Amino acid sequence: MAxxxxxxxxxxxxxxxMSYFMSDFASQSVKPIRKVNFWTSLIIDICDYRRTPVVTFxxxxxxxxWKQTPPQCLLGILQEMEKCKTMCKKKRFIQTWxxxxxxxLTSPLPSMIRNLWSAESSEESYVVLSVxxxxxxxxxxxxxxxxxxxxxxxxxxxxxxxxVAKSNVSHLTDLLSFS
Numbered sequence: 001m002a003x004x005x006x007x008x009x010x011x012x013x014x015x016x017x018m019s020y021f022m023s024d025f026a027s028q029s030v031k032p033i034r035k036v037n038f039w040t041s042l043i044i045d046i047c048d049y050r051r052t053p054v055v056t057f058x059x060x061x062x063x064x065x066w067k068q069t070p071p072q073c074l075l076g077i078l079q080e081m082e083k084c085k086t087m088c089k090k091k092r093f094i095q096t097w098x099x100x101x102x103x104x105l106t107s108p109l110p111s112m113i114r115n116l117w118s119a120e121s122s123e124e125s126y127v128v129l130s131v132x133x134x135x136x137x138x139x140x141x142x143x144x145x146x147x148x149x150x151x152x153x154x155x156x157x158x159x160x161x162x163x164v165a166k167s168n169v170s171h172l173t174d175l176l177s178f179s
Contacts, residue, residue, distance in 0.1 A: 009041075012066065018067075020035070021038050021066075021071065021073075022069065025073055025076050031076060031080055035077075036077060039073070039077040040084075043060065043128065044086070044130055046060075046063055047128040048131050052131070052135075053127050053129070053134075053135060054090065054127055055125070056125050056126070057075070058123060060074060060078075078126060081126075081128075082126075086129060087128045088127055088129065089126055089127075090124070093127045
């Protein structure tokens with residue numbers, strides 16, 4: 001199978017446009033919609049391409065660096081994405097799942113969430129919710145009714161490799177866990 005190639009937006013080749021997108025916000029209270037939309041779409045596309053809904057600030061700084069310079073507005077973009085509920089901090093995501101999931105503890109999906117985030121990092125992680133929902137739906141759609149109830153944790157991890165980059169399976173199992 002041929003490896004797919006990430007396609008950067010047309011603006012990536014435009015020095016004037018990228019100078020605008022890379023700059024910090026002039027005002028912390030007013031964030032230009034065009035800049036927020038550009039980075040939000042790009043972050044979602046990158047997470048989708050990498051097949052992982054979990055990302056850290058430093059990972060984004062590296063992969064979004066233009067001419068070896070990270071975007072000065074990145075922290076503000078992440079704050080806007082949180083405010084718009086496009087992404088949330090991993091800790092908040094897990095807390096929400098714990099509260100909601102107490103009634104469905106027998107499902108294999110919670111155990112997958114539990115193991116996704118077993119490896120804690122000192123750096124704050126973020127969950128891109130649309131990408132998480134795509135991965136989750138792919139797993140659910142591909143599971144037969146029998147396997148939905150019979151997967152053990154190691155089997156879920158093997159199953160996850162079909163949908164998620166191998167290096168990100170531990171993040172996903174962490175996301176799906178409650179312990």
